[in-house]
Amino acid sequence: MAQKSLLASRKFIKPSFSYLVEKKRDGGEFSEEEIRYIVDSILDKEMPEFQMAALAMAIFFQGMSAQETATFAEEMMLSGEVIDLSKLAKPKIAKYSTGGVGDKTTLVLAPLAAASGVIMPCMNGVDENFVISTLDKLSAIPKIELDADLKDFVKQLTDVNCAIIQQHPEIAPVDGILYELRQNTATIPSLPLITGSVLAKKLSEGAEGLVIDVKWGNGSYIKDVEQAKQLARSITRVGRSMKRRCVALVTDMNQPLGDCVGTGLEIQEAIQLLKGEGPEDLQELVLKLGMEIVRLAGVAGSTLSAKQTVQRHLKDGSALEKFKEMVAAQGGDTSYIDDPEKFPKAKYIRKLPAPKRGYVHTINAGMIARGVQMLASNKKGKLDPAVGVSEIKKVGTQVKQGEPLMMIHYNDEAKLDGALEYLRSAYRLAPKRPNPPDLVVERVA
Amino acid sequence: MAQKSLLASRKFIKPSFSYLVEKKRDGGEFSEEEIRYIVDSILDKEMPEFQMAALAMAIFFQGMSAQETATFAEEMMLSGEVIDLSKLAKPKIAKYSTGGVGDKTTLVLAPLAAASGVIMPCMNGVDENFVISTLDKLSAIPKIELDADLKDFVKQLTDVNCAIIQQHPEIAPVDGILYELRQNTATIPSLPLITGSVLAKKLSEGAEGLVIDVKWGNGSYIKDVEQAKQLARSITRVGRSMKRRCVALVTDMNQPLGDCVGTGLEIQEAIQLLKGEGPEDLQELVLKLGMEIVRLAGVAGSTLSAKQTVQRHLKDGSALEKFKEMVAAQGGDTSYIDDPEKFPKAKYIRKLPAPKRGYVHTINAGMIARGVQMLASNKKGKLDPAVGVSEIKKVGTQVKQGEPLMMIHYNDEAKLDGALEYLRSAYRLAPKRPNPPDLVVERVA
Numbered sequence: 001m002a003q004k005s006l007l008a009s010r011k012f013i014k015p016s017f018s019y020l021v022e023k024k025r026d027g028g029e030f031s032e033e034e035i036r037y038i039v040d041s042i043l044d045k046e047m048p049e050f051q052m053a054a055l056a057m058a059i060f061f062q063g064m065s066a067q068e069t070a071t072f073a074e075e076m077m078l079s080g081e082v083i084d085l086s087k088l089a090k091p092k093i094a095k096y097s098t099g100g101v102g103d104k105t106t107l108v109l110a111p112l113a114a115a116s117g118v119i120m121p122c123m124n125g126v127d128e129n130f131v132i133s134t135l136d137k138l139s140a141i142p143k144i145e146l147d148a149d150l151k152d153f154v155k156q157l158t159d160v161n162c163a164i165i166q167q168h169p170e171i172a173p174v175d176g177i178l179y180e181l182r183q184n185t186a187t188i189p190s191l192p193l194i195t196g197s198v199l200a201k202k203l204s205e206g207a208e209g210l211v212i213d214v215k216w217g218n219g220s221y222i223k224d225v226e227q228a229k230q231l232a233r234s235i236t237r238v239g240r241s242m243k244r245r246c247v248a249l250v251t252d253m254n255q256p257l258g259d260c261v262g263t264g265l266e267i268q269e270a271i272q273l274l275k276g277e278g279p280e281d282l283q284e285l286v287l288k289l290g291m292e293i294v295r296l297a298g299v300a301g302s303t304l305s306a307k308q309t310v311q312r313h314l315k316d317g318s319a320l321e322k323f324k325e326m327v328a329a330q331g332g333d334t335s336y337i338d339d340p341e342k343f344p345k346a347k348y349i350r351k352l353p354a355p356k357r358g359y360v361h362t363i364n365a366g367m368i369a370r371g372v373q374m375l376a377s378n379k380k381g382k383l384d385p386a387v388g389v390s391e392i393k394k395v396g397t398q399v400k401q402g403e404p405l406m407m408i409h410y411n412d413e414a415k416l417d418g419a420l421e422y423l424r425s426a427y428r429l430a431p432k433r434p435n436p437p438d439l440v441v442e443r444v445a
Numbered sequence: 446m447a448q449k450s451l452l453a454s455r456k457f458i459k460p461s462f463s464y465l466v467e468k469k470r471d472g473g474e475f476s477e478e479e480i481r482y483i484v485d486s487i488l489d490k491e492m493p494e495f496q497m498a499a500l501a502m503a504i505f506f507q508g509m510s511a512q513e514t515a516t517f518a519e520e521m522m523l524s525g526e527v528i529d530l531s532k533l534a535k536p537k538i539a540k541y542s543t544g545g546v547g548d549k550t551t552l553v554l555a556p557l558a559a560a561s562g563v564i565m566p567c568m569n570g571v572d573e574n575f576v577i578s579t580l581d582k583l584s585a586i587p588k589i590e591l592d593a594d595l596k597d598f599v600k601q602l603t604d605v606n607c608a609i610i611q612q613h614p615e616i617a618p619v620d621g622i623l624y625e626l627r628q629n630t631a632t633i634p635s636l637p638l639i640t641g642s643v644l645a646k647k648l649s650e651g652a653e654g655l656v657i658d659v660k661w662g663n664g665s666y667i668k669d670v671e672q673a674k675q676l677a678r679s680i681t682r683v684g685r686s687m688k689r690r691c692v693a694l695v696t697d698m699n700q701p702l703g704d705c706v707g708t709g710l711e712i713q714e715a716i717q718l719l720k721g722e723g724p725e726d727l728q729e730l731v732l733k734l735g736m737e738i739v740r741l742a743g744v745a746g747s748t749l750s751a752k753q754t755v756q757r758h759l760k761d762g763s764a765l766e767k768f769k770e771m772v773a774a775q776g777g778d779t780s781y782i783d784d785p786e787k788f789p790k791a792k793y794i795r796k797l798p799a800p801k802r803g804y805v806h807t808i809n810a811g812m813i814a815r816g817v818q819m820l821a822s823n824k825k826g827k828l829d830p831a832v833g834v835s836e837i838k839k840v841g842t843q844v845k846q847g848e849p850l851m852m853i854h855y856n857d858e859a860k861l862d863g864a865l866e867y868l869r870s871a872y873r874l875a876p877k878r879p880n881p882p883d884l885v886v887e888r889v890a
Binding site: 017018019021022025048049050051052053054056057058060061181183184185186187 | 462463466467470493494495496497498499501502503505506626628629630631632
């Protein structure tokens with residue numbers, strides 16, 4: 001009898017949803033059972049959306065502890081399929097970026113990691129607002145398939161060691177439900193909710209470790225560097241408490257990365273980077289993130305050996321070879337990689353002239369992205385792979401009046417004026433050379 | 446043309462609901478148009494419940510200004526029928542109480558006001574949780590009808606000058622929708638939302654002024670005296686900005702009001718009060734609130750004349766006569782008022798014995814209400830009018846061991862043990878006489 005009542009006292013009594021909302025409203029900390037119950041109830045559609053919304057807003061204001069967030073991420077992960085790569089002997093590392101304008105690093109890092117002996121699964125979502133996603137960029141390669149099922153994804157990771165596909169609906173489905181709700185209830189920017197969402201998705205992909213690129217600036221949804229640092233700390237801390245190795249870099253997104261923005265142009269820039277060439281800022285970011293990946297994976301012990309590993313696989317063509325293997329495995333036409341001249345050219349190319357002489361003082365990357373988005377979108381919302389901007393003059397560059405700030409590639413003259421407004425307003429010129437921004441602001445491990 | 450574009454520039458562009466949630470989340474102040482749009486969208490069921498919930502929680506954390514709250518109350522009022530009593534020459538005053546255990550004052554004040562030349566419309570809701578509502582108490586009078594339609598309500602106000610009926614669904618319907626949502630999303634205790642709800646409902650009933658009784662203590666949903674003062678200030682300030690005269694008293698609810706709790710017993714106590722008799726605390730509260738009513742109505746100029754007006758109408762039987770008129774107009778059997786001995790008696794009456802000698806130090810009024818609720822509820826949730834507690838020993842009373850703390854009237858022996866647990870735990874005895882609580886803590890005008 002005594003034993004029976006002990007068991008009974010351990011049994012979790014389901015609380016009402018409004019009690020749970022009230023508890024968080026008043027700053028209470030959820031138990032593991034409570035979080036499991038919340039996630040299960042969202043999955044089973046038992047928790048009404050209005051109570052989910054009230055709860056999300058209460059979390060926005062009151063936060064969640066690292067322990068709560070870890071349980072939340074774990075339970076969201078377990079709400080769907082969790083890919084098991086444990087049979088593969090090589091280390092598995094995932095990469096996550098909060099998204100930025102002109103960022104092609106995932107296209108480079110996945111094959112670079114694979115070439116270095118690291119398995120890198122990449123499921124990507126559609127990025128926020130104005131940012132062109134990695135998936136959009138890959139789509140510029142004819143015939144490439146991005147909607148693999150989970151079996152094919154695992155097969156490709158086994159054979160090629162890297163794959164970039166779109167977010168699969170069976171991965172962390174509760175995150176999918178919650179994310180849509182959060183978009184409509186102004187509860188996206190909550191540190192614990194972002195942290196839980198990222199970890200639930202990324203760790204479902206079978207990775208043992210995670211390298212995170214948190215971008216701050218006018219081209220990121222995180223405008224404040226302190227917020228970016230907090231998010232980096234939150235994800236790494238919670239990831240560690242879930243027993244995964246995590247490292248985060250907080251990086252600059254106050255100007256586009258690289259020299260061009262636009263799907264076809266960016267693929268071509270990624271190919272340059274895979275050859276160890278291309279714009280300096282991107283080369284540096286690929287190197288820094290690549291070093292984190294190989295160190296976290298344990299394939300390089302020291303900083304020096306990590307640097308050498310990354311540089312070797314770019315120089316010797318093995319990263320580029322892996323990229324071709326990956327594209328081929330996903331049905332894409334690799335002849336475009338061998339001969340980037342095959343990518344379609346825009347009908348018109350014109351310069352954006354500097355309105356006066358001076359130094360490029362600031363660039364609003366978000367404005368450039370919006371200009372390109374406007375110029376490249378067709379009626380179905382698809383992006384024209386020939387359209388974009390190139391030869392972007394970066395912060396600190398000196399220009400004469402009339403000299404190009406960038407070259408604009410476009411096919412539809414009717415869209416030019418609208419796009420020009422965005423592109424022009426993105427630039428501020430000043431008589432004095434500004435201090436160049438730090439590409440990597442902080443490393444959190 | 447110039448005029449046309451001026452008009453166009455004045456046109457309100459409907460924002461997205463998630464923009465509105467975000468604005469409040471970040472502490473923004475809504476414009477009149479925005480509040481009107483929100484209230485209209487709730488009425489038309491165009492705003493999804495999950496966005497209403499997120500908005501309510503954002504308001505819980507960020508509040509609303511007096512101006513926003515006034516517009517909110519006004520728009521909620523205009524979302525339904527607004528009773529027009531302007532053809533009646535007499536002043537119209539409403540009374541609102543946050544609800545308390547053993548409170549019979551509305552039953553006394555409505556006929557007292559009418560006897561004093563003041564029209565008092567009373568629509569009441571079901572009270573929170575454990576509190577027995579004024580409607581439940583009135584229901585102890587056989588045949589009384591509480592669901593009058595608006596036409597009959599106005600007719601009774603014209604003929605008798607007072608009426609107590611249940612909240613009509615056509616009064617402030619948006620408040621009804623929002624209130625139900627708030628109950629399920631832990632957003633009831635928000636000062637501006639309570640303020641808007643009270644004013645929208647009460648001012649829809651046709652009153653020009655409002656006397657408010659905000660109760661604080663263990664028998665109120667407001668446990669903290671400072672919160673009660675804030676609510677009193679909020680309602681009066683917002684009411685004034687809506688051009689209505691408002692006065693609020695913050696009163697004690699740390700023990701039951703009067704000597705008994707239970708529907709039939711409370712009606713009998715109300716009849717005593719209408720004769721100028723009954724427990725001291727209730728006599729004092731009736732006097733204080735009654736004086737506010739006649740002064741706010743302008744039928745008495747000075748404090749002294751207000752006091753005399755109230756006392757005269759209790760002593761001369763005119764308030765009791767009005768009560769009978771009101772009950773008769775609503776179909777109730779007035780013979781019960783003439784001869785309260787007709788109210789049904791409980792099968793059993795037993796004492797709650799004091800466990801030791803000492804002074805009554807504190808009484809948890811909420812516990813007493815729960816005990817009575819348990820004892821009096823039948824399976825349909827209706828309250829047995831014969832059941833309740835009487836002769837409640839109040840705070841400061843000296844008792845000997847075994848002496849009754851109260852008398853318990855009950856019909857169902859099976860419920861006694863459960864109820865006794867609540868009733869016993871409501872009392873704390875101490876060897877020293879405590880300071881008696883102040884009945885009226887603050888007056889806000």
